[in-house]
Amino acid sequence: MSMSQQLAADLPFLRRYARALTGSQERGDEMVRAALEAVLADDELKRSLGEGRVALYRAFHQTMEDPSDGAIAGAAAAQGGSTGTKEAAAASRLEAIAPRNRQALLLTTVEDFTPDQAAKIMGIEAGEVERLVAEAVREIDEEQSTSVLIIEDEPMILMQLEDLVSSLGHDICGTATTRTEAVRTVTENRPGLILADIQLADGSSGLDAVADILALGSVPVIFITAYPERLLTGDRAEPTYLVTKPFREQTVKASISQALFFK
Structure with missing residues (x-):
């Protein structure tokens, strides 16, 4: 090369x-x-x-x-x-x-x-x-706790993220597997942080779900995807926080730290 x-x-x-x-x-x-x-x-x-x-x-x-x-x-x-x-x-x-x-x-x-x-x-x-x-x-570990929305359609990964978020002292205000569910959850419970997959259960996009959510108000978002290079092209607005699947828990913890630090 x-x-x-x-x-x-x-x-x-x-x-x-x-x-x-x-x-x-x-x-x-x-x-x-x-x-x-x-x-x-x-x-x-x-x-x-x-x-x-x-x-x-x-x-x-x-x-x-x-x-x-x-x-x-x-x-x-x-x-x-x-x-x-x-x-x-x-x-x-x-x-x-x-x-x-x-x-x-x-x-x-x-x-x-x-x-x-x-x-x-x-x-x-x-x-x-x-x-x-x-x-x-x-x-x-010393950070103030917040409420977290998890947008993820794979049950095992969802459970892993729920356990991780809880272990850090944060509350889970809701979970969603589709764009529609995610937006509805945010209107009912305003989160302080969002963890979002890119590809959702019904074929909808986590990017579109987050765009809808951010139209309602500002909130830090951490995207989780198996293909980060598809988003890091420089051709359009890109996520500030991006975690690659399969992820290590320490990686997600570090990203949460960064997102809450700049909140």
Whole structure:
């Protein structure tokens, strides 16, 4: 595989990582674009991209880190001065709440890197990555609880998500297997978070269901799908939070943490 082909295959997932760090598709994509421009202007970093996905994420960290504290969040905030007040406030919170912990957690859960790979990306030791992940998990456990709507048509996955959500101290305000059920549930019980599958029982789309719901009011959404690359094309508005099936529970927990953090 050529370097350009490798980059094309890995870039959608780097964009997912950047938007999870920032809570915003726009801000995350700005970070990735700026990082790629810096990488392509540096011959050494450019050559390193041929080494694969770990090298791409490492180059992203190297180009986007804030020199004062090594936090990607700092660079994101510096870039995002022209974005909305909500995102600026979120960036400020991100800087204050252990950004290194969040990076380590996302890299080892949502992005599925090993501690050794995450250590190479972050420029630290593997043991430090594990310590940061443990701290991030404690932060998740301390979050305020909310009510959750689960849109999922596979019974076993639905049960798994119900157990996971409950274990985090959140309430389940309802479940739905179709677009119609999902919208009806939201009108009766306004959730604080939505977990949504893409393909639903009657052939309807979870994307359409969420679009209907968001027309009623703002609520963070985490999409769960077996085909994330179909949504991370850059051709249209994309989910900020996207979990790949089959998922690990830690991945869903990390995504819930990100979504509630930016709520």
